[in-house]
Amino acid sequence: MNKNTKSLWQSPWGYSESFLLTLGLLLIGFALEFTVGNASFGTIVFPYNLIAGGVYIFLIALVYFLIRKKTVFKFLSGIPASIGAISGLSILVVIMGIIPQIPIEEKGIVTSLGFNRLTTSIPFLFINFYLLFILGMVVIRKLFPVKWKNWGFICSHLGLWITVFSAGLGSGDLQRLRMDLNENQIEGRAYDDKGNYLDLPLAIKLNDFKIEEFHPKLAIVDNTTGSLYEATKPSMIMIEDDLICQLHDWTIIVDEFFVTSGRIGDRYYSIIDFGAAPAAKVRVISHTKDTISGWISCGSFNRPHESLKIDERFSVLMTVPEPKRFSSEVSIFTPDGQKQEQTLEVNKSFTVNGWKIYQLSYDETMGIYSTKSVVEVVKDPWQIFVYIGIFMMMIGSVYMFWRGSKVKNEETLNGISG
Amino acid sequence: MIWNHFLLAAGISASTWLLAAFIPKRELVRNGLVLTGIASIAIFIGFLWISLGRPPLRTLGETRLWYAFFLPIIGFLTYWRWRYNWILYYSLALSLLFLFINYMHPENFSKTLMPALQSPWFVPHVVVYIFAYAFLAASSLVAIRGLYQEYKGQLQPKIMLMADNLVYLGFSFLTLGLLFGALWAKEAWGHYWTWDPKETWAFITWLGYLVYIHRRHQMPSKFKSSLWILALAFVILLICWFGVNYLPSAQYSVHTYSQQP
Ligand code: HEM
Numbered sequence: 001m002n003k004n005t006k007s008l009w010q011s012p013w014g015y016s017e018s019f020l021l022t023l024g025l026l027l028i029g030f031a032l033e034f035t036v037g038n039a040s041f042g043t044i045v046f047p048y049n050l051i052a053g054g055v056y057i058f059l060i061a062l063v064y065f066l067i068r069k070k071t072v073f074k075f076l077s078g079i080p081a082s083i084g085a086i087s088g089l090s091i092l093v094v095i096m097g098i099i100p101q102i103p104i105e106e107k108g109i110v111t112s113l114g115f116n117r118l119t120t121s122i123p124f125l126f127i128n129f130y131l132l133f134i135l136g137m138v139v140i141r142k143l144f145p146v147k148w149k150n151w152g153f154i155c156s157h158l159g160l161w162i163t164v165f166s167a168g169l170g171s172g173d174l175q176r177l178r179m180d181l182n183e184n185q186i187e188g189r190a191y192d193d194k195g196n197y198l199d200l201p202l203a204i205k206l207n208d209f210k211i212e213e214f215h216p217k218l219a220i221v222d223n224t225t226g227s228l229y230e231a232t233k234p235s236m237i238m239i240e241d242d243l244i245c246q247l248h249d250w251t252i253i254v255d256e257f258f259v260t261s262g263r264i265g266d267r268y269y270s271i272i273d274f275g276a277a278p279a280a281k282v283r284v285i286s287h288t289k290d291t292i293s294g295w296i297s298c299g300s301f302n303r304p305h306e307s308l309k310i311d312e313r314f315s316v317l318m319t320v321p322e323p324k325r326f327s328s329e330v331s332i333f334t335p336d337g338q339k340q341e342q343t344l345e346v347n348k349s350f351t352v353n354g355w356k357i358y359q360l361s362y363d364e365t366m367g368i369y370s371t372k373s374v375v376e377v378v379k380d381p382w383q384i385f386v387y388i389g390i391f392m393m394m395i396g397s398v399y400m401f402w403r404g405s406k407v408k409n410e411e412t413l414n415g416i417s418g
Numbered sequence: 419m420i421w422n423h424f425l426l427a428a429g430i431s432a433s434t435w436l437l438a439a440f441i442p443k444r445e446l447v448r449n450g451l452v453l454t455g456i457a458s459i460a461i462f463i464g465f466l467w468i469s470l471g472r473p474p475l476r477t478l479g480e481t482r483l484w485y486a487f488f489l490p491i492i493g494f495l496t497y498w499r500w501r502y503n504w505i506l507y508y509s510l511a512l513s514l515l516f517l518f519i520n521y522m523h524p525e526n527f528s529k530t531l532m533p534a535l536q537s538p539w540f541v542p543h544v545v546v547y548i549f550a551y552a553f554l555a556a557s558s559l560v561a562i563r564g565l566y567q568e569y570k571g572q573l574q575p576k577i578m579l580m581a582d583n584l585v586y587l588g589f590s591f592l593t594l595g596l597l598f599g600a601l602w603a604k605e606a607w608g609h610y611w612t613w614d615p616k617e618t619w620a621f622i623t624w625l626g627y628l629v630y631i632h633r634r635h636q637m638p639s640k641f642k643s644s645l646w647i648l649a650l651a652f653v654i655l656l657i658c659w660f661g662v663n664y665l666p667s668a669q670y671s672v673h674t675y676s677q678q679p
Contacts, residue, residue: 079636083629090625097618100667119613156593167610176608325476325536347537347606358608378608386610390597397597401590404500405582408638412582413575 013075018084025130026088029123033114036122043172046381053169056129060136077137085131092124128168135161152399159392162385170382177378178360181206181328183371190377200377201335201353208329209362209373213321215239215259216278216298220248220314221307229314236319239280249287250310256281262303268295275302275369280318284310301365326362328373344375355379420469421524427462428517431455431486435510442503452494452510459487459517476536479520484541485548486516492549496587508552539602547595551659553588554627557581558652564645578641581648582634589627596624615667619658626651 008016044052067073075081096118104116114121139158142150177190181204188203217236220229228235231248243254260276261268268279279297286292292310298318299305307317327345332352334340342350344359351357356378363370434455438448463483466474474480493509496502560581567573599617600610611617630647637644657665 079632083632086625086629086632090622090629093618093622093625096613096667097615097622097662098665098667101613174609349605356608358606376608380608383604387601390601394594394597397590397593400586400593401496402499403586405579405586405634407579407582407634409579411638412578414639 011071013072013080015080015084017075018080019087021081022084022088022127022130025126026091026123029121029126030113033122034112037112044169045172049169049172053165056132056165060133060140063133064137064140073137073141076134077141081134082138085127085134088127089131092118092127128164132161132164135164152396152403155392155399156396159389159394159396161389163389163393166382166385166389170380170386173379173381175379176376179204179375179377181209181330181373181375183207183209186333200355202355203333204357204375205331205333206328206373207331207341209326209370210329211326211362211368211370212324213368214324215257216321217319218245218247218252218282218316219319220250220310220316223309223313223315239278239318247316250316251285252316253283253285254280255283255293261297263295263297263306268297275300277303278318278321279306282308282316284308284316286310300367300369321367326359326373328359328375332357344373354381420466423462423465424520427458428521430458431517432514434458435490435514438510439507449494452490452506455510456487456490456494459483459513463487473538475538475540479523481535481541482516482520485545486513486520488541488545489513489516489548492545496549500583500587504556505549505552509549512548537602537606539598539605543595543598543602546591546598550588550591550595551655553584553591554652554655557584557588557648558655560584561645561648561652564641565649568642568645573641575641578634578644581645585627585630585648589624589631592620592624592627596620615662615665616658618667619654619662623651623655623658626654 008020064073067076095115099110099115101116101118104111110116114123118124135157139154139161142153142157175192177192177198177200179187179190179200181187183206186203186205188200189197190200191197215238217238219236221227222229229248235248237243237245237247237252239254239257241254241257243252243257245252256268257278257280258268258270259278260270260272261279262271262273262276263279267281277297277300279295281293281295283291283293292308294308295306296308296316296318297303297306298320305317307315309315325345327343330342330344332340332342332350334353340352342357344350344357346359349356349358358376358378359373360376361374363372366372432455434451438451438455441448441451463474466480466483474483489509490506490513493506493513496509497506560577564573564577564581567577599620603612604610626647630644630651633647634644
């Protein structure tokens with residue numbers, strides 16, 4: 001127990017030195033952020049990120065060979081240094097958790113220290129490099145000499161290292177673009193979030209866009225403000241055939257309901273037509289037993305909307321239906337002359353030539369009549385490495401669950417508090 | 419038709435599990451009853467799957483069924499491995515709660531789940547979090563007890579072993595929850611991690627317990643600082659769980675609405 005008597009920076013290093021190192025790193029990081037700002041570094045892209053990554057790994061190996069016999073290696077691969085680095089990261093992430101991460105126009109202390117875009121700030125970059133360095137030392141020390149009983153440790157720690165390393169380096173190579181597909185047209189270009197168009201090594205033809213909707217809902221709105229009346233829950237009820245329900249203070253009876261309809265004269269009829277909208281005949285009974293009856297419809301891009309006034313203050317209306325599922329039947333063409341038929345759906349993506357294609361959206365003003373489908377195409381060449389890391393960590397977690405804590409039980413039971 | 423089968427399945431689960439709670443002494447019988455209840459939900463899910471002609475993962479009611487199915491399975495596995503009776507009963511009770519919610523709200527079976535949540539990752543993501551929170555909350559109770567004993571000057575080292583094991587189990591589930599979330603986000607939105615406030619706080623929570631684990635590993639014979647770290651980690655967990663919505667950063671979160679359990 002000579003720890004309390006040794007002075008700062010005297011070997012062996014412990015928690016004080018570790019926290020001071022982290023603090024210093026953060027201070028330098030923030031000072032740089034404040035003076036140089038973040039304008040100086042953008043994301044690095046292939047092949048520079050590959051080179052930088054290689055250099056970093058080389059440096060870690062080099063440092064290891066230089067210091068592996070020295071006491072400082074014990075420190076750099078030990079728990080005090082680890083906890084210092086983890087705490088440093090925690091401080092930054094707490095800031096991120098409190099201050100909204102959005103662009104702010106006016107200059108102030110928040111923007112000049114990068115608090116509102118922490119993930120691209122210099123201190124965040126520094127801490128991540130430092131943490132990766134320490135974690136690298138930790139892993140190396142446990143890897144050599146190879147011992148099979150360390151496999152759980154290696155899975156979680158090396159897995160984390162691989163995940164952070166490849167997700168960080170790969171972020172510059174990640175491309176997320178959108179494509180607007182129109183039925184029966186071939187599209188080979190995609191645009192980024194600034195609206196720049198790029199040619200893709202593939203082309204997509206939308207054969208059919210399919211969408212199913214939920215039934216619309218009944219809601220009560222305030223006549224003067226037009227806002228939803230939410231006195232009680234539920235504040236909206238989905239329309240069904242023959243529905244009888246209680247909405248706030250009124251009983252509503254659905255006498256007729258058409259999923260697609262059109263108004264002819266004084267009533268709606270079920271019709272199938274481009275733009276035909278849902279409509280329902282409802283009876284609204286107030287608590288004083290007054291009954292009002294009439295047609296309501298949510299309308300569509302080419303049909304008017306119609307609500308029913310139930311008294312001076314309120315009207316009942318039909319909400320625009322929400323999508324239940326939507327999908328695109330597409331043909332995908334690749335430069336090698338291949339053609340593949342696919343269905344793209346939310347949560348069901350398809351990968352071709354290194355590009356992953358996701359169903360994203362459609363023309364929402366057209367609803368079920370949309371002939372446009374918006375898909376997202378994503379290229380992430382580093383994904384496989386991130387996945388390897390993640391799966392290693394998963395195995396590490398399952399191992400941790402199964403083995404539980406074996407935190408030096410002997411020492412714990414003989415422990416002293418303090 | 420489907421509804422009657424649901425009542426039958428839920429009835430079998432509820433009665434077998436209630437019976438199981440009354441005869442905890444006969445372990446074999448009790449375990450048999452627990453497994454029967456799980457099997458009844460499994461059969462109902464299978465039946466629903468076949469009769470709908472699609473995986474039943476599209477409505478709130480259907481996702482609750484999966485919770486009701488997976489919770490007791492993980493609870494049983496945990497009990498089997500670690501002999502914590504409470505986690506078994508906790509998972510059975512939660513599972514019954516989900517069945518009961520479905521019983522009270524039959525309309526949930528036809529109600530919407532937004533397309534982004536209609537993913538096979540949704541259920542495991544939520545289920546492992548439920549377990550992580552249960553274990554970590556339990557470990558904090560132990561920590562509070564420990565701090566009290568410490569204050570009285572009669573801390574029993576055994577209590578630390580209990581806290582450690584609970585944290586290890588909870589932390590393994592928490593890690594799985596984060597990783598499932600990341601994989602799901604990648605599959606659904608093309609990015610693992612977007613630093614959404616809820617994600618950020620979940621990550622801070624994770625870091626807090628990470629510090630505890632390592633501190634304990636290094637200083638197994640010192641308790642006080644570790645107990646305080648554990649207590650603090652739980653405060654962060656509570657912020658993550660309930661408090662996020664009140665933070666300035668939360669206005670921009672995708673997790674603040676729509677994710678009913
Ligand atoms: C996925 C996240 C992590 C998990 C699940 C984890 C878990 C563990 C566990 C269970 C041990 C005890 C090892 C044993 O059984 O012998 C341990 C030890 C250790 N961990 Fe971690 N850890 C994680 C991340 C980290 C990080 C980020 C660092 C440092 C930057 C770190 C540094 C260490 C060190 C230095 C040891 C002591 C190794 C020894 O001397 O035996 N860990 N970790």
